[in-house]
Amino acid sequence: xxxxxxxxxxxxxxxxxxxxxxxxxxxxxxxxxxxxxxxxxxxxxxxxxxxxxxxxxxxxxxxxxxxxxxxxxxxxxxxxxxxxxxxxxxxxxxxxxxxxxxxxxxxxxxxxxxxxxxxxxxxxxxxxxxxxxxxxxxxxxxxxxxxxxxxxxxxxxxxxxxxxxxxxxxxxxxxxxxxxxxxxxxxxxxxxxxxxxxxxx
Numbered sequence: 001x002x003x004x005x006x007x008x009x010x011x012x013x014x015x016x017x018x019x020x021x022x023x024x025x026x027x028x029x030x031x032x033x034x035x036x037x038x039x040x041x042x043x044x045x046x047x048x049x050x051x052x053x054x055x056x057x058x059x060x061x062x063x064x065x066x067x068x069x070x071x072x073x074x075x076x077x078x079x080x081x082x083x084x085x086x087x088x089x090x091x092x093x094x095x096x097x098x099x100x101x102x103x104x105x106x107x108x109x110x111x112x113x114x115x116x117x118x119x120x121x122x123x124x125x126x127x128x129x130x131x132x133x134x135x136x137x138x139x140x141x142x143x144x145x146x147x148x149x150x151x152x153x154x155x156x157x158x159x160x161x162x163x164x165x166x167x168x169x170x171x172x173x174x175x176x177x178x179x180x181x182x183x184x185x186x187x188x189x190x191x192x193x194x195x196x197x198x199x200x201x
Contacts, residue, residue: 007048011048012057019111019115035052037050037067042073043075047063050108071096077090
């Protein structure tokens with residue numbers, strides 16, 4: 001896959017900036033030193049391997065050695081690992097399959113949970129502080145606007161379908177319909193019982 005070198009380089013730079021610049025995380029990082037984590041994403045054709053060292057993490061697309069831990073999941077699930085509380089529920093639901101030493105993924109999620117997720121900090125080395133801050137502010141404002149617009153449109157669509165177009169029933173209409181179906185079902189059962197009684201005579 002042609003995207004893999006670009007993806008691994010970007011991921012490596014981001015993880016090193018995120019996990020290895022803060023000295024307070026050194027003891028947590030040392031538990032991962034020498035460990036190898038292989039991540040297989042359904043969206044990618046090849047696995048990505050994280051090789052943790054004392055000073056940095058190397059992200060490679062091709063790894064012939066053994067991995068201490070192998071994780072199989074989707075990209076949308078991987079993003080949720082920023083919150084270490086999500087690890088167990090994701091494993092129980094089957095969205096995250098883990099083989100090998102589970103402590104490797106646990107320690108990584110702990111590190112990710114401890115890290116400060118500031119897009120401006122990550123962008124600053126590449127574009128400068130002022131531009132990074134501007135991009136970060138624009139991103140958060142844009143994300144907030146998109147979220148509020150989506151919520152408003154969703155509510156508007158729901159009201160349009162139930163009130164104006166009458167395509168979907170309202171909650172009271174649906175409850176009434178269910179009651180009518182239950183009553184009809186009881187009448188059918190009663191009729192069936194009467195017919196059986198008549199047949200036996």
